[in-house]
Amino acid sequence: MKSILSLTLNGRLREDVVPHNTLLLDYLRDGLQLTGTKRGCDGGECGACTVLVDGQPRLACSTLAHGVAGRHVETIEGMRRSGRLDRLQRAFHENLGTQCGFCTPGMVMAAEALLRSNPTPDRETIRSALAGNLCRCTGYVKILDAVEAAAREEASA
Amino acid sequence: MSSMPNFVLLRPETAADAVRLRAAHPDSRFVAGGTDLLPNMRRGLVRTPAVIELAAVRELDFIRRSGDELHIGAACTLAALAADPQVAAALPALSEAARAVAGPTHRASATLGGNLCLDTRCRYYNQSAFWREANQFCMKLDGDGCRVAPRSTRCHAAFSGDVAPALIALDARVDILGTGGVRTLPLAELYRDDGMAWLALGSEELLTAVRVPLTAGWQSAYAKARVRGAIDFPLSGVAVALRRDGEHLAILRIACTGVASRPCAIGGLDILVGRPLDAAAHDIIALAIKRDILAMDTTVAGMAYRRRATAVLAKRLVDRLWQEAG
Structure with a gap:
């Protein structure tokens, strides 16, 4: 069964006819070709599919598309500012927070949710906020460095 | 992970409508956050023709004080609960x-x-259909017998919610809405010691709120053992509520999770009231825990470890709260 799904995606209102059993991840990747949101474990354990729903981090692989009807959804594609990298994306790049890059969109979105609620987090707070995001490459130190750098840049702006 | 099976999605806006829809669709399932149910549906562990999605039922999302109780709506997120200064x-x-x-x-x-209605878990159940078939399934779904206790006549899947033991130790009650109205019962009575039928809920009933007494002078804490500190279900979880009166215990409640098919309140602790927290008291606590929990081979960690971990977590929490209350 299908019905119309209305939501705001990366700042733009959308209406699509979506089957009831569609996951938010499938709607974004297969329906809209927004493939920046990654399918990792696909079972709610790795955080690679993290998007923001009304500013809160959400696992797109464990969320029904119709469950975010009427809400504001943000993906990694919505992070760029005027065609340029956002301060978090730039910080990941400049601090070598990315190796294979697969976990990076989820890391960036989880970090974005943190910085919006707490612009000056200490390292332990960053660790807690990213605890549900797994990376198999970097060992996390560079990722924590990147989020700290983005927070510093925001504080000095 | 398999693709999501087909179902009809129903989106009520009130709790009463949600219950009416559930009564009209007897094989439907409620879903709130979906973090456990949706992966289980994709694994084929939950099969339903209709899903009643509760995100639009805003009336159940609240934390408010009412007299000497704190009332918390069932739709309150765990993040909001953890961040609430009144609760903390x-x-x-x-x-x-x-x-x-x-x-x-x-x-x-x-x-x-x-989290209070979380499905019970077992390493023979929370697997793909391919994996479960290779083990001839089990009585919880599609098969016969219990793989962790082959001679048992019931399922030993473990209840693994973290919040229930804390609320049981704090003497919480729950509001249950059905087509006939609301009933309130002690949270401990919501559960049965059966991995297949662990909730004493009617088929159309919805847990709507929790009522927690705000009892002056109680100290309380929760701790869990898990494989990865960042994310996992409990191998064992322990909640303790305690009131100290000078050099004597005035109240002691302990409840555990992950070590039985229901969150279990440890019994027999009232004999400690009026006594100091000494070595003899710790022996009584350890014996009571050993008697009341039933850690089975349901997780990656062994039974003996989880039994010992439960006793150690309880001793640490009781000692800590006793010191803090002194």
């Missing part, structure tokens, strides 16, 4: 338990009601 100040065990559930992204959508 008056009911630290509840705050700590909510914070100990999974990872931060799960907690942002997972709800109190969902």
Whole structure:
């Protein structure tokens, strides 16, 4: 069964006819070709599919598309500012927070949710906020460095 | 992970409508945060023709004080529960338990009601259909007999919610809405010691709220053992509520999770009231825990470890709260 799904995606209102059993991840990747949101474990354990729903981090692989009807959804594609990298994306790049890059969109979105609620987090707070995001490459130190750098840049702006 | 099976999605806006829809669709399932149910549906563990999605039922998302109780709506997210200053100040065990559930992204959508009604877990159940078939399934779904206790006549899958033991130790009650109205019962009575039928809920009933007494002078805390500190279900979880009167115990409640098919309140602790917390008291606590829990081979960690971990977590928490109350 299908019905119309209305939501705001990366700042733009959308209406699509979506089957009831569609996951938010499938709607974004297969329906809209927004493939920046990654399918990792696909079972709610790795955080690679993290998007923001009304500013809160959400696992797109464990969320029904119709469950975010009427809400504001943000993906990694919505992070760029005027065609340029956002301060978090730039910080990941400049601090070598990315190796294979697969976990990076989820890391960036989880970090974005943190910085919006707490612009000056200490390292332990960053660790807690990213605890549900797994990376198999970097060992996390560079990722924590990147989020700290983005927070510093925001504080000095 | 398999693709999501087909179903009809129903989106009520009130709790009463949700219950009416459930009564009209007997094989339907409620879903709130979906962090446990949706992966289970994709694994084929939950099969339903209709899903009643509760995100639009805003009336159940609240935390408010009412007299000497704190009332918490079932749709309150675990993140909101963990961050609430009233809860942290008056009911630290509840705050700590909510914070100990999974990872931060799960907690942002997972709800109190969902965690209290969490499906029981077992390493022979929470697997793909291919894996379960290779083990001839089990009595919880599609097969016969219990793989962890082959001679048992019942399923031993473990209840693994973190919040329930904290609320049981704090003497919480729950409101259950059915087509005939609301009934209220002690949270401990919501559960049965059966991995297949662990909830004493009618087929159309919805857990709508939790009522927690704000009892002056109680100290409380929650701790869990898990494989990965950042994210996992409890191998064992322990909640303790305690009141110290000078050099004597005035109240001691202990409840555990992950070590039986229901969150279990440890019995026989009232004999410690009026006594000091000495070595003899610790022996009584350890014996009571050993008697009341039933850790089975349901997780990656062994039974002996989880039994010992339960006793150690309880001793640490009781000692800590006793010192803090002194």
